[in-house]
Amino acid sequence: MTKADIVSEISKSTGIDKSTVLASVESFMEIVKESLAQGDNVYLRGFGSFIVKKRAQKTARNISKNTTIIIPEHNIPSFKPAKTFINDVKNHK
DSSP states (O other): OOHHHHHHHHHHHHOOOHHHHHHHHHHHHHHHHHHHHTTOOEEETTTEEEEEEEEOOEEEEETTTTEEEEEOOEEEEEEEEOHHHHHHHHHOO
8 A cells, every 4th residue: 555545535434535645644744754763653542653763783794805894873764563563554454
């Protein structure tokens, strides 16, 4: 399912025009991205959590040059679904 499909489904179920729904979805995604960039987690009860995970520094190998490189500590975004969400997906037939 794409963003356009999501906008279309929301528009059908609510009766709101697609341009308004698209603006709302874009705004939601931008707010989530900005929050995660600032290091804040986003919790949506019954759906899940968008969280920031810290990756530790590690040593990697560049195979083509046969050298080692150090990858510094960095943050990555992650999604952790809620238990009800997991159960709904698991039990859906």
